[in-house]
Amino acid sequence: MSQIVGTQAPGEVPGRLRLDRITKVFGSLVANDQVSLDIDPGEIHCLLGENGAGKSTLMNQLYGLLQPDGGQIQIDGVPVRFDNPRQAIDAGIGMVHQHFMLVDVFTVAENIVLGREPGTAGVLNLRAARQRVRELSRRYRLEVDPDARVEDLPIGVQQRVEILKALSNDARYLVFDEPTAVLTPQETDELIEVMRALRDEGRAIVFITHKLREVRAIADRITVIRRGAVVGEAPPSATESELAEMMVGRAVSLTVAKQPPRPQGPRLQVEGLTVTSPDGVVVVDDVSLDVAGGEIVCVAGVQGNGQTELAEALLGTTASNRGRILLDGADITRRDPRGRLRSGLGFVPEDRKADGFVGSFTVAENLVLNHVESFSRRGVLQLGRIEENARRLTEEFDVRTQSTTTSVASLSGGNQQKVVLARELSRPLALLVASQPTRGVDVGAIEFLHQRIVAERDKGTAVLIVSTELDEVAALADRVAVMFRGRVVGVVDAGTSREVLGLMMAGVPHEEALAAASVTTAAEEEARLEAEVAEHVAELTGHEPQEEQHG
């Protein structure tokens, strides 16, 4: 793998961008440990790794946002050094950031020309800017309105702007950092088409992701990175479980063992719930939903379609305008969050760092954070009982921490989430609401968290999971409620195909989605067969690109 590549004569592949033994250290953490990577024109190179494996750190060095502590970057065999993004951009490197680097209140044109504004004597020429955007848009067939304000655009279009911004500097090496996290499956397909078209023009594409399915769909080459170091390359034909094993370092099961649900009567009843944002936009629109005890209902949808607000309205931190929430038949709509927690609501927030725990508090303190009154007598904390509780829970939930007095901020994402879940599940619950329960959590911990959630279901608790990851929905759900623009488009069975769910996530009602999906799947099947035949032919004639697996 990397070492072998390293011994080849430099510049063997014209236009090759090479990261050569890049090392980056933050304090005591080695974020990148001698990482080597070759990025070749005309190739889609997938960089696969878990959250926190060091992918983004590596790419930030390539883009000049960070400077490596060791190793070098070479283009065509010539060492280059990027002290700032401008130098990287001038060398032909472009980046489509995970969190879009767009100024919300600017127009599309202003965003695209920012940093290289057309004009004379410092006076901005907005007409030329618009013209530039139109030309780019036409050339790459990525349609955008140059005068639209970015904040008014849907996420998929914002990403298009981000791509055009990189292309406007004529990037030859394009890095896509987790680009599909915010897209529907259909938008993801479109993005994959765009990436292929750019590759076919001779550009080099680096695709950073932790989603195995996408890697297999698109990669010409896969490099797996774990704990800051390259683990090895994998052929695009590798199976998902092979890739997962390389990524995690041990065999992982990607499915949760789970009995069929035994739903009892409805425990959570939501009736006509409507929530508005502070400026009056309806974000949850007349949602009615039941969750029975002993079943898991997943709310699926693209980020920003009202799921967050729905979860917050269930907890009571966001006020609802209309509608009722019943828990075990009791109307809790007017209760405050504390009252709802006491009625048997367990809540795992979407952003655990901001809302899930107090980072500077210890593990033990965080584990009693929302029911501290039961661990105190006359207002004085009973430290012994808190400590005992912490010991029991850290063991039960396999929280990897040095001690119960370690601050939660210093734990890994997966262990932080275990602390949050342990706290919520340590009380008898009627309803568990969990938003993105495994976001930013390593694959090993995902397995564990999913098992605990299923176990809670089997105790008879009603479970509502909000997730934007279809893999998670498939793993957990007994029923799926799909949300689009604040409405529940439909509630469907767990077995519903990805295509249908994807269409529903774009607002297509269930029946129509079913009809449309059966057409696309037939067409896709045909395309897949064709590709397979081509692959066989290539194998026979020996024109396969080099893809021996090392390591």
Next chain:
Amino acid sequence: MSTTIRPHAETPAGDQPVRLESREERTHRLSVGVLVLLVGVLLAVLTLSTSGTARFALSDVFDEVQLPTLSLPGLPVVVLCALLCLLAGAGFVVGRLSSRLRALAGTVAGVAFLLGFLTWAAAGRDLPFPVSNQLSGTLTLATPLVLGALCGVLCERAGVVNVSIEGQFLTAAFTSALVGSITGSIPLALLAAVAGGVAMAALLALFAIRYKVDQVVLGVVLNLLAVGLTGFVFDQLVQPAAGELNDAPLLTPVAVPGLSAIPLLGPVLFEQNALAYLAIASVLLVWFLVFRTSWGLRVRAVGEHPEAADTVGISVRGTRWSAVLVGGVFGGLGGAFFSLAATGSFTKEMTVGNGFIALAALIMGRWHPVWATVMALFFGFVTQMASQLQTLSTPVPSQFLLLLPYVATVVAVAGLIGRVRAPAADGVPYDKP
């Protein structure tokens, strides 16, 4: 299991999201309504003490063209204004007005309150209310406020909160008085004011951008520093030799030939001192800089989303520094007003909170140079009105008069402006990833 499924068939990408009144908006609407109603009630109470005719003089004795004095029947006008306020307030409270109707109701309420209040104050008095004095005084008093607000616009658009406009004023007032006294030259005194303002701005930039000090605390500290420093030097050096060191040339009103002869407008707009003209030009200049130049685009970018600016190769710190220093130029000119246009000398703490009013104008003007100017003019108007009314010897204590206009300010701001949105990264130091 009861699940409402609504078909959501055709959803074109660009359609508008559904809107409902949110709790925040409802609270805002109701509080504005109640406030406007209270103002209406106040006017209604004032009708009890209104008698006689209210006279408004449109020109004073020195003007070339003499305009007639306007006479309004006191009681009917105040009653009408009270009714208008009550109506507008009721409109806010009762129903959801469209944004256009809401702006109209807010404007009507504001104008009605001012007119009603002035009529009440002028009714039955011996002297007419001098309208042209009122307006030209407005512009004069607003001059430092406008310049200070422009200084703030530049800083805060770039993401640096500037609470130290007051300190920049004071420092510039001092340096310009000193240099003006020594050289006797107004241009040199203005240059010294700019230098003083820029120096204070440089301190702000250094600690806010480089050392990432909390910007509000920093602003307060810089204000105290300016008070202490100018006070100390003034006591030690200037005061003992006040004849030579504290006798700056005074900016006198300059009439623009021709234009100053226009009835009413002429004396108001074209018989001002040089700094007032400079302030008007500065508004246009800052607007142009911020919205029509590459530099302005970059300034706004680093104030909204510094990471985005950084990733396209813009130096966030460099751009912020430049914006704060350019802001210092206007802060300095604003400070020069106090020593060069108002008094011709420096006294300790002579800026008396004007920097903070400029800050308020900037925020109420939504970080926009033109709106900030409008707000600055409003504050100037209010201050001038209070002093005019004192000379009319109205029957209420002058402190009360000084208070009332601010009620109008709150009403106007709450009703017309509503929620304001600061630049997203205002006050947030930039840390590289």
